[in-house]
Ligand SMILES: Nc1ncnc2c1ncn2[C@@H]1O[C@H](COP(=O)(O)OP(=O)(O)OP(=O)(O)O)[C@@H](O)[C@H]1O
């Protein structure tokens with residue numbers, strides 16, 4: 073393969089320059105990290121699964137009119153995306169209490185929330201992506217009030233779509249995180265969904281058994297992460313029901 077310029081390497085993905093201006097290639101690694109990268113491992117097949125699952129969700133969202141950065145999948149681990157100016161926020165949507173919300177407010181994991189709650193964290197690994205208020209976001213110029221209104225509307229549309237997708241296959245969408253970026257069209261800015269949507273960035277619980285099918289399996293050593301993600305992909309029809317696991321023997325590419 074021709075050598076390409078690496079634009080950025082993060083914990084889970086690598087960005088390369090794309091074939092045309094305004095595009096990037098997003099490569100999904102097998103690396104898993106948790107607790108702000110204090111816990112690390114390589115999970116065979118995770119990148120392949122997340123590439124496919126993110127493609128599935130982004131295509132589904134586009135089909136209901138949610139603008140996304142996804143252009144097309146290139147191969148097992150790579151997808152072509154539109155390059156955006158990332159808004160430096162992690163946008164978290166919660167339907168059921170879990171994780172940091174449960175810890176922070178003393179609400180038991182699994183408690184349904186009265187309505188979807190949206191939280192913003194400032195994207196800064198050195199600070200541990202701290203929770204911030206709209207006040208901070210606007211005062212420090214990370215996004216405008218108009219941007220925030222657009223982000224909330226977009227996040228709720230993503231929540232409705234993903235909740236429905238998951239409910240249809242017996243999975244409860246507990247919470248998820250998205251990133252949003254700005255693109256320019258004829259000198260007009262527009263916000264679109266960026267980064268990834270995968271079991272790395274969602275909490276997914278089996279409705280019948282409560283079994284966790286997301287990155288908490290890795291965070292809390294609850295079993296085989298790739299098996300959990302394969303289960304999600306199979307239920308959604310992203311992988312055939314009888315497909316061989318994407319793990320072992322190790323995939324190359
Ligand atoms: N369409 C896009 N254009 C430009 N950057 C993007 C786009 N989509 C995602 N990104 C950025 O690409 C990077 C993806 O890498 P990864 O998810 O591994 O990063 P990370 O380790 O989580 O770190 P961080 O998100 O803090 O940079 C992220 O920085 C993300 O914000």
Ligand SMILES: [Mg+2]
Nearest residue numbers: 082083084267
């Ligand atoms: Mg990331």
